[in-house]
Amino acid sequence: xxxxxxxxxxxxxxxxxxxxxxxxxxxxxxxxxxxxxxxxxxxxxxxxxxxxxxxxxxxxxxxxxxxxxxxxxxxxxxxxxxxxxxxxxxxxxxxxxxxxxxxxxxxxxxxxxxxxxxxxxxxxxxxxxxxxxxxxxxxxxxxxxxxxxxxxxxxxxxxxxxxxxxxxxxxxxxxxxxxxxxxxxxxxxxxxxxxxxxxxxxxxxxxxxxx
Amino acid sequence: xxxxxxxxxxxxxxxxxxxxxxxxxxxxxxxxxxxxxxxxxxxxxxxxxxxxxxxxxxxxxxxxxxxxxxxxxxxxxxxxxxxxxxxxxxxxxxxxxxxxxxxxxxxxxxxxxxxxxxxxxxxxx
Numbered sequence: 001x002x003x004x005x006x007x008x009x010x011x012x013x014x015x016x017x018x019x020x021x022x023x024x025x026x027x028x029x030x031x032x033x034x035x036x037x038x039x040x041x042x043x044x045x046x047x048x049x050x051x052x053x054x055x056x057x058x059x060x061x062x063x064x065x066x067x068x069x070x071x072x073x074x075x076x077x078x079x080x081x082x083x084x085x086x087x088x089x090x091x092x093x094x095x096x097x098x099x100x101x102x103x104x105x106x107x108x109x110x111x112x113x114x115x116x117x118x119x120x121x122x123x124x125x126x127x128x129x130x131x132x133x134x135x136x137x138x139x140x141x142x143x144x145x146x147x148x149x150x151x152x153x154x155x156x157x158x159x160x161x162x163x164x165x166x167x168x169x170x171x172x173x174x175x176x177x178x179x180x181x182x183x184x185x186x187x188x189x190x191x192x193x194x195x196x197x198x199x200x201x202x203x204x205x206x207x208x209x210x211x
Numbered sequence: 212x213x214x215x216x217x218x219x220x221x222x223x224x225x226x227x228x229x230x231x232x233x234x235x236x237x238x239x240x241x242x243x244x245x246x247x248x249x250x251x252x253x254x255x256x257x258x259x260x261x262x263x264x265x266x267x268x269x270x271x272x273x274x275x276x277x278x279x280x281x282x283x284x285x286x287x288x289x290x291x292x293x294x295x296x297x298x299x300x301x302x303x304x305x306x307x308x309x310x311x312x313x314x315x316x317x318x319x320x321x322x323x324x325x326x327x328x329x330x331x332x333x334x335x336x
Contacts, residue, residue, distance in 0.1 A: 097299060099270035107267050133294055137265070162294040162315050169223040195316035198230070199223045 026051050033057060038067045045073035049080040059089035062101060071104065079108045087115045091123070094134045106137050113144040120150055129160040136166045140173070148174050156182050161190055165199045172203035180204055213330045214238045214255060218248040218274065219263040219292075224315070228261055228292075228322065235323040237330075245269025249277055252284055258330045262309070264293040264300070272307045279308035288329040292317060 022028040022040075024047065032044035045061070048054040055078065062074050078086045086108070093105040109116050116138065123135035136154060139147045151174070154167035164186055171179060183203050190196040215237040217228050229239045240255065242248035244266040252260070260278065264271040271291055278284045291309040293300060304312040311325060 097303070099264055099272050103265055103267055103270050106265075130295055134265075165223070165316065166221065166294075169221045172223060193316055194319055195227055198227045202223050202226060 026054065030054065030057050033061050038070060041065070041067070041070045042073045045070055045077055049077035052081050052083055052085070055081055055083065055085045055089050059086075059093075062093065062104075063096075068100070071100065075104045075108050079111055082112050082115060084115045084118075087112060087119055091119065094123075094131050095128065102134065106134055110138045110141045113142050116142070117144050117146070120144075120146075124150060124154060124158075129163050132158065132160065132163045133166050136163065136170060139167075140170045148176070148179070151175070152179055152182055155179075155186060161193055161196060164190070165196060168199045168203045172206040175203065175207040177208055180207055183207065212236065212238045213258040214240070215259040215261060215326065216240050216242060216248060216251060216255070216257045217261045218242045218245065218266070218271065219261075220244060220266045221263070224263070228317075231317075231319045231322050232259075232261070232326060234319075235327050237326065243267075245271065245274030245277070248274055252278065252287070253281075257287055259326055260287055260289040261326075262289055262291050264291065264295060264304070272303060275304075275307040275309060290322075290325065290329070 022032040029044045029048050029051070032040050033048070035041050035044070045058065048058055058074050058078055062071060065071050065074060078090065090105040090109055093101045096102060120135060120139065123138070124132055126132050126135070132154070136151065139151055148171070151167045151171045155164055155171060158164050158167070168183060168186065171183065175183070183200055187197055187200050213236065215232050217225050217232070217239060219225050219228070220243050225241045229241065232239050237259070240251055242251055246268045248260070248262070249269070262271040262274060271293070275289055275291065278287065278289065288310045289308060290311045290313060291304040292313045292315055293304070294315045301312045310329060313322070313325070
């Protein structure tokens with residue numbers, strides 16, 4: 001694929017004269033982040049991983065950056081910085097129209113359990129069901145001790161079928177036998193949805209150990 | 212036998228759609244994201260693609276763009292299935308090349324007859 005190929009070419013040529021016109025300090029890298037050349041922007045994005053104060057600039061660049069390899073570098077640096085400021089900068093992307101940005105944000109956030117933990121409750125209570133689904137997606141691989149409990153709360157109380165079934169899908173992986181009654185009860189809340197019945201039966205087999 | 216590729220990161224959704232399509236007479240493969248799906252589609256001559264929107268590594272829109280710009284794949288009928296019911300999402304799906312946009316959860320009879328109709332109309336590749 002082209003995307004992978006470009007990344008390999010990039011690794012082989014770290015520093016071209018064009019790039020050297022910028023300083024390698026924070027201000028130089030921030031300027032380079034808006035260069036016309038993809039390679040220059042990509043290197044700036046990567047090097048800014050060493051500058052936690054660049055979080056807002058990295059997040060702003062994500063919103064307008066057209067090149068997927070630069071986007072990847074931007075997300076990589078935000079992950080490396082990994083502060084609560086990164087979480088605050090990425091959460092607005094969950095509401096955007098760009099699926100690549102939404103999914104990139106989810107992938108970074110699920111790798112920042114300590115920084116994102118305090119925002120999960122608010123995301124799960126968001127009025128937009130798609131944001132709540134993204135919150136459940138973050139919980140899927142979030143190494144946080146409260147993750148199963150948060151998922152169970154969604155299963156028990158959320159009113160949107162797609163949010164609940166997404167949570168059931170995740171609980172099938174991390175749920176415990178004591179959660180079975182709550183999962184079973186979802187069928188009664190959505191009696192006319194065939195997928196709910198399927199998802200509940202599938203999850204119960206997994207959490208009860210016979211699937 | 213007609214062959215379908217289900218592209219979705221949720222295992223329960225893949226299992227559900229597999230059950231429906233197999234019931235409608237399809238042979239079914241699965242992929243967890245767009246990257247894996249592209250690799251499979253370049254090898255196997257699928258008659259139908261069933262594509263989620265939000266997936267890690269490569270989202271459904273990007274995957275369909277790649278499919279439509281790849282000569283050997285561009286004619287495969289594609290159904291985009293998403294949790295997102297907003298009009299803009301539907302429009303974006305059709306813009307990148309979806310033949311049909313369905314909102315989750317999909318009713319079994321709807322998916323079965325739509326898939327059958329799309330592959331009958333398109334014929335074998």
